[in-house]
Structure formats: C-alpha cells, structure tokens
Amino acid sequence: MEAVILKGREVAERIRAEIAEEVLKLKRKGLTPTLAVVSVGDSPDTMSYIKGVEQTCNVTGVALKLKSFGEDIGREEFLSEFMNINDDPSINGIIVMQPLPSHIEMDEIRYLIKPEKDVDCISPVNLSKVFGGEEDGFMPCTAEAVMTILKFYGIELKGKEAVVIGRSMVIGRPVAMMLLKQDATVTICHSKTEDLPAVTRRADIVIAAVGRPNFVKGDFIKKGAVVIDVGINTLDGKLVGDVDFKDVLQKAGMITPVPGGVGSVTAGILLKHVIRASKL
Amino acid sequence: MEAVILKGREVAERIRAEIAEEVLKLKRKGLTPTLAVVSVGDSPDTMSYIKGVEQTCNVTGVALKLKSFGEDIGREEFLSEFMNINDDPSINGIIVMQPLPSHIEMDEIRYLIKPEKDVDCISPVNLSKVFGGEEDGFMPCTAEAVMTILKFYGIELKGKEAVVIGRSMVIGRPVAMMLLKQDATVTICHSKTEDLPAVTRRADIVIAAVGRPNFVKGDFIKKGAVVIDVGINTLDGKLVGDVDFKDVLQKAGMITPVPGGVGSVTAGILLKHVIRASKL
Structure with a gap:
C-alpha cells in the first residue's frame, strides 16, 4: 500500500485564508501588516524565495517592502540602512535573506534586529525561546x-x-x-x-x-x-x-x-x- | 565485572588547581576575579550550594560577594539592587539562586543580566549560543x-x-x-x-x-x-x-x-x- 501524501498546498491554502481574514480586520483598524525582505545581491535562491513571498503577500493583502542592496554595499552603510528598517514603525516584520556577502556578518544583525520584528527567528531572544519551548516568540x-x-x-x-x-x-x-x-x-x-x-x-x-x-x-x-x-x-x-x-x-x-x-x-x-x- | 567509577572529585581537583594558578596570574596584574551570589531567602538547598561555592572560592582565591536578601524584599527594590550588582565593575560574574519568591520573576532577570557576567547561562544570549553550539558564551x-x-x-x-x-x-x-x-x-x-x-x-x-x-x-x-x-x-x-x-x-x-x-x-x-x- 502506498503512503498517504500530505499535501502542503492544502495547509498553505488554509493559512492564506486565515491571514487574508486577519489582514481585512487589521486594515479596518487602519493598520496594514507589512513585511520587509532585506537582501544583498541577487542569488537565484533569494530571487525565487522573494517571488514566493510576493505571491503570498498578493493573495493575502500583507504589504511587502523589498529592501534590496547591491553586493558592493559597505558594511557601515548596510548596517545603517538596516537600522532604518529596524526602526521604521511602518514595518512590522523583517526577514534577512542569506547568504550575505562575506563582509557583512549575519551574527551582527542577529543582535541588532528587534526581537518583536524578527519573524524568522534569528535573534538570540527568539532562539532561546525555541530552545526552552516558550511559545510567545517567533519560531x-x-x-x-x-x-x-x-x-x-x-x-x-x-x-x-x-x-x-x-x-x-x-x-x-x-x-x-x-x-x-x-x-x-x-x-x-x-x-x-x-x-x-x-x-x-x-x-x-x-x-x-x-x-x-x-x-x-x-x-x-x-x-x-x-x-x-x-x-x-x-x-x-x-x-x-x-x-x-x-x-x-x-x-x-x-x-x-x-x-x-x-x-x-x-x-x-x-x-x-x-x-x-x-x-x- | 563492576563498572569503573568516574570520580568527579579528581576532575574537581584538577580544575581547582588550574583556577588557583589563573587567580595568581590575575592578582599579579592587580585583578581579583570576583563572583556575586544573589539569593533571596535561605532555603537549605541555597545554603548548601553557597557553602560549596564558598569552599571552592577559599581554596582557589576567587573573591566571593554574597548578596543575600530577605524573602520580604519588594520586586522594585530587588531589581534595583540587582542592577547595582550588574553594573558594579568589581564584580565579574553573577549567579542568581533559584527558586526566587513568586513576586520576583526569574524571566525578568534573564533579560537584565549582562551576558558577559552571566556565568551560569540564564541570559537569552548565552542560551542561544548553547543551542547553536557556539562556544564563546557561558554554558x-x-x-x-x-x-x-x-x-x-x-x-x-x-x-x-x-x-x-x-x-x-x-x-x-x-x-x-x-x-x-x-x-x-x-x-x-x-x-x-x-x-x-x-x-x-x-x-x-x-x-x-x-x-x-x-x-x-x-x-x-x-x-x-x-x-x-x-x-x-x-x-x-x-x-x-x-x-x-x-x-x-x-x-x-x-x-x-x-x-x-x-x-x-x-x-x-x-x-x-x-x-x-x-x-x-
């Protein structure tokens, strides 16, 4: 007997429907949930990931801000741009695409990102919550x-x-x-x-x-x-x-x-x- | 055939000897490594733990500051005392004894303690390093x-x-x-x-x-x-x-x-x- 196939797409559809409903409610309150995708360079993996997120944003109504930088951006300049995004009150969540060029340390960003905007769990605060089984952080x-x-x-x-x-x-x-x-x-x-x-x-x-x-x-x-x-x-x-x-x-x-x-x-x-x- | 007994005391002796040597070197440089033990109340477990640490401090030359508070200390007052200890440049390491009375949240202290003084790993920074297998924090x-x-x-x-x-x-x-x-x-x-x-x-x-x-x-x-x-x-x-x-x-x-x-x-x-x- 062949295995039952667990269709991720069915799960995804349900989640998208839930998100769309939530977005409507929030928009009625004058709030548009907004994600910033931070990327340096344009590797094919990054591009294909961004495309997927873009589609899901489109169907659910979540706003997307693409913050893409060239590979030649300096460390200082990147960190300053990153801090602007981190402090921007119109941005609710941030995801930083990996890999970053070698002169920019992911480790530095881990400690800078606000835990409450760290929607893909790179901050020590969120990681330690996953480790400890606390469920109020982002996993x-x-x-x-x-x-x-x-x-x-x-x-x-x-x-x-x-x-x-x-x-x-x-x-x-x-x-x-x-x-x-x-x-x-x-x-x-x-x-x-x-x-x-x-x-x-x-x-x-x-x-x-x-x-x-x-x-x-x-x-x-x-x-x-x-x-x-x-x-x-x-x-x-x-x-x-x-x-x-x-x-x-x-x-x-x-x-x-x-x-x-x-x-x-x-x-x-x-x-x-x-x-x-x-x-x- | 009976099992070989792994004597912790032999390991402890070796460690104490290493520490004593390090303390001598540091003292020659005018630095006395100092541990603060923070406790609220006097449960037998806490008392027996402190006694053990005290002995090890005595034989190695590490300085010990006991910061013991009564169970009736208020939350605000305790946190203010804790921050003084945390900011005291003469204190290198801090351990907070558990359990704390119910009106003082260990979780709050986790986020306050300086990771570089958190010698028993309660801070999210050190916990996330243990989780990730990074060895430059305290475990x-x-x-x-x-x-x-x-x-x-x-x-x-x-x-x-x-x-x-x-x-x-x-x-x-x-x-x-x-x-x-x-x-x-x-x-x-x-x-x-x-x-x-x-x-x-x-x-x-x-x-x-x-x-x-x-x-x-x-x-x-x-x-x-x-x-x-x-x-x-x-x-x-x-x-x-x-x-x-x-x-x-x-x-x-x-x-x-x-x-x-x-x-x-x-x-x-x-x-x-x-x-x-x-x-x-």
Missing part, C-alpha cells in the same frame, strides 16, 4: 511549517519516536525542540551518526533536513512511519527533496512531497508571524 | 560539568549514541546540545517517553537528569555503557542520585557516583567561568 518559519503540517493532518506526537536528520539552526535543532515540546522522544542524527538507517528505522516520525538530494531511502524507514521532507535540492534541473520519494512511498504511512510539501507552507507561516508582529 | 555549569567529566576520562562521543533523560533548561536540553556539538547522536527522553528503558538501552552514554531518586535501574542500561548521574536527591536522609548505583554498577562500563560525581565538579566550572569573565 524559524520552516521548522514551524513542519509542525503545522503534522498538526493539520492530526499526527499524534506525544510519546512517539521522532528522528530529525540534520542539526542546522534553521531546521534541525529548532524542529527537534518543537517536537520535544509536543512530548515526542526526539533523536537528532547527522553526518557523523554511525549507521544512520538503523537510527531512522526506529522512528514513528522522520524529519529529513540534510540538504542532499534523494538521500533517505526506503530502507531508512519503518513500515508506516510519517516522513516529512524539508529538503529543496536541484537534480538534473528538477526540484527534489532529501527523500527518495518513489522508494519511500512504498514504505512510509504518510509522506510530504517536494515540491508541494513543507516548502509551500513556509511563506504562509512567515506572513502569520507578520500579522502577529503587527499586533504587538 | 550552564552542571551541563558543562557533565561534558568535562566525559572529556577528563577520555570518553569518545563522536558517532556514539547518547541518551539524555530529562529536558530541563539547566541540564537536559543544554547537555543534549553539547553532546550534539561533539558529534554524538543524541536522544532526549522524558516522562512522556513510551518504554523509556528500551530507549536508554540503546545508549553508549546515558545522562540521567530526572530528579527522581534511584530511578535508573540496571535493566535501563546496555552492558558496558557510560552512565552519568546528574541527580541530587535526598532519600531517608541520605544523598542519592537518579541512578540506582548498586544495581547499575553491575551493568555499566563506567559510572559517576553521588555524592562525589557531577555535583563535585559544578562549583569549579562556575569559578572557571568567573576567571574567563574577569578577562573579558
């Missing part, structure tokens, strides 16, 4: 997208074995803490794990966030497990996840596709955060 | 004591299965992140974990931080595993750990005792942090 959007899909499809986490492959600060570590908050037993594994398939085979829920195309095979998965694929890789000009979809489809109980899975939910989460930020 | 002392014992006794972590029982912000979560930083495969389990003994039996290294006397039994442990007992409980007037020592001794390869294990190292780590803080 990293992709990690929250994973949790939102699990919740949308009614997947029980309490007492279950969840295995996260990958330990990045944008997905692996935060999603592990969020699963822990939901009372799952959580294992984090990675490139140095001995016998990774043996570890992932223990899981009721697998979160793949390794950044390697088709890395997770059918024999990594316990029969009937839920598999969430966070990967976005390009292989032979095609978008593929970290999970070998065809292979795992025969083994898993439920699986998210790529595209149309986690990635399609992320922009909605970001705008949900902007709505919340605009109420702060 | 929670007990969690670092665990890691220090593992290192002292040459226990390999890379690629190994480590299981942490407990998910508190002072031990469980931070020690999990520190084990991850050392390339262990890390599982966090807790009261909601289904079949906990089955999970801990997978571990090459078990960290017990549950706060329940003699909770971990021999059948929780894989033959030859390393067992680190973080528990400090009182049972029938005796100090006991979270691990049933006699039972686990027959099964584990190495084990820390209580007393004389992790607890005996913690004060040394705290003072190491004070030394580092005094150099900042």
Whole structure:
C-alpha cells in the first residue's frame, strides 16, 4: 500500500485564508501588516524565495517592502540602512535573506534586529525561546511549517519516536525542540551518526533536513512511519527533496512531497508571524 | 565485572588547581576575579550550594560577594539592587539562586543580566549560543560539568549514541546540545517517553537528569555503557542520585557516583567561568 501524501498546498491554502481574514480586520483598524525582505545581491535562491513571498503577500493583502542592496554595499552603510528598517514603525516584520556577502556578518544583525520584528527567528531572544519551548516568540518559519503540517493532518506526537536528520539552526535543532515540546522522544542524527538507517528505522516520525538530494531511502524507514521532507535540492534541473520519494512511498504511512510539501507552507507561516508582529 | 567509577572529585581537583594558578596570574596584574551570589531567602538547598561555592572560592582565591536578601524584599527594590550588582565593575560574574519568591520573576532577570557576567547561562544570549553550539558564551555549569567529566576520562562521543533523560533548561536540553556539538547522536527522553528503558538501552552514554531518586535501574542500561548521574536527591536522609548505583554498577562500563560525581565538579566550572569573565 502506498503512503498517504500530505499535501502542503492544502495547509498553505488554509493559512492564506486565515491571514487574508486577519489582514481585512487589521486594515479596518487602519493598520496594514507589512513585511520587509532585506537582501544583498541577487542569488537565484533569494530571487525565487522573494517571488514566493510576493505571491503570498498578493493573495493575502500583507504589504511587502523589498529592501534590496547591491553586493558592493559597505558594511557601515548596510548596517545603517538596516537600522532604518529596524526602526521604521511602518514595518512590522523583517526577514534577512542569506547568504550575505562575506563582509557583512549575519551574527551582527542577529543582535541588532528587534526581537518583536524578527519573524524568522534569528535573534538570540527568539532562539532561546525555541530552545526552552516558550511559545510567545517567533519560531524559524520552516521548522514551524513542519509542525503545522503534522498538526493539520492530526499526527499524534506525544510519546512517539521522532528522528530529525540534520542539526542546522534553521531546521534541525529548532524542529527537534518543537517536537520535544509536543512530548515526542526526539533523536537528532547527522553526518557523523554511525549507521544512520538503523537510527531512522526506529522512528514513528522522520524529519529529513540534510540538504542532499534523494538521500533517505526506503530502507531508512519503518513500515508506516510519517516522513516529512524539508529538503529543496536541484537534480538534473528538477526540484527534489532529501527523500527518495518513489522508494519511500512504498514504505512510509504518510509522506510530504517536494515540491508541494513543507516548502509551500513556509511563506504562509512567515506572513502569520507578520500579522502577529503587527499586533504587538 | 563492576563498572569503573568516574570520580568527579579528581576532575574537581584538577580544575581547582588550574583556577588557583589563573587567580595568581590575575592578582599579579592587580585583578581579583570576583563572583556575586544573589539569593533571596535561605532555603537549605541555597545554603548548601553557597557553602560549596564558598569552599571552592577559599581554596582557589576567587573573591566571593554574597548578596543575600530577605524573602520580604519588594520586586522594585530587588531589581534595583540587582542592577547595582550588574553594573558594579568589581564584580565579574553573577549567579542568581533559584527558586526566587513568586513576586520576583526569574524571566525578568534573564533579560537584565549582562551576558558577559552571566556565568551560569540564564541570559537569552548565552542560551542561544548553547543551542547553536557556539562556544564563546557561558554554558550552564552542571551541563558543562557533565561534558568535562566525559572529556577528563577520555570518553569518545563522536558517532556514539547518547541518551539524555530529562529536558530541563539547566541540564537536559543544554547537555543534549553539547553532546550534539561533539558529534554524538543524541536522544532526549522524558516522562512522556513510551518504554523509556528500551530507549536508554540503546545508549553508549546515558545522562540521567530526572530528579527522581534511584530511578535508573540496571535493566535501563546496555552492558558496558557510560552512565552519568546528574541527580541530587535526598532519600531517608541520605544523598542519592537518579541512578540506582548498586544495581547499575553491575551493568555499566563506567559510572559517576553521588555524592562525589557531577555535583563535585559544578562549583569549579562556575569559578572557571568567573576567571574567563574577569578577562573579558
């Protein structure tokens, strides 16, 4: 029996509808929730991300301010521009696109960004809240997208074995803490794990966030497990996840596709955060 | 064959010797590393903790300022006293004893304490560094004591299965992140974990931080595993750990005792942090 496909797009539609409703209410009060996307340079990844956010802004009514700078902008000048955006009362949420050129330190921006505008969770204040399981901060959007899909499809986490492959600060570590908050037993594994398939085979829920195309095979998965694929890789000009979809489809109980899975939910989460930020 | 006993006291002696040497060097430069212990009320736990720190200060030469307040101190007054301590240039490190009375919020102090004086890691800045595996902040002392014992006794972590029982912000979560930083495969389990003994039996290294006397039994442990007992409980007037020592001794390869294990190292780590803080 093939796995049930967990359609991120259905989740995204629901979120967009909720946001649109909230935006209407806020606009009636004279408030337009506004997101600033800060980028330096024009890498294809940044451009495609901005395009996705732009579309979601369009359908929901959230205002978007693109703050794009050339790669040749100096550190001082960039920081001064950033502080203007940070202090601008008409801007409710800020996301800073990575990577930044080497002369601008993301680490510096982490400490400057106002936690109440930090809608993608780079500030130490928001990160420490994710770490501690406090839910009044902003969580990293992709990690929250994973949790939102699990919740949308009614997947029980309490007492279950969840295995996260990958330990990045944008997905692996935060999603592990969020699963822990939901009372799952959580294992984090990675490139140095001995016998990774043996570890992932223990899981009721697998979160793949390794950044390697088709890395997770059918024999990594316990029969009937839920598999969430966070990967976005390009292989032979095609978008593929970290999970070998065809292979795992025969083994898993439920699986998210790529595209149309986690990635399609992320922009909605970001705008949900902007709505919340605009109420702060 | 009985397990090798990992003597925390040997580790503590080494650390104290290192600190004493550093203090001498700093004093020659006219600097006396100074720790402030802030406490409200006089619970027996607080008193016994302070006594331990006092002894370690005495043998190492670190200066100690006890800032003890009565339970009846008002919120405003306490915060004002706290800010004086925080701003006092003669104080290098600050530790705030828990619990505080209910009218004083630890959460408020977290955001006030200067990260560079926060030697027991309550500030979001230091917590987010532990979360991200950045090593230039201060880590929670007990969690670092665990890691220090593992290192002292040459226990390999890379690629190994480590299981942490407990998910508190002072031990469980931070020690999990520190084990991850050392390339262990890390599982966090807790009261909601289904079949906990089955999970801990997978571990090459078990960290017990549950706060329940003699909770971990021999059948929780894989033959030859390393067992680190973080528990400090009182049972029938005796100090006991979270691990049933006699039972686990027959099964584990190495084990820390209580007393004389992790607890005996913690004060040394705290003072190491004070030394580092005094150099900042």
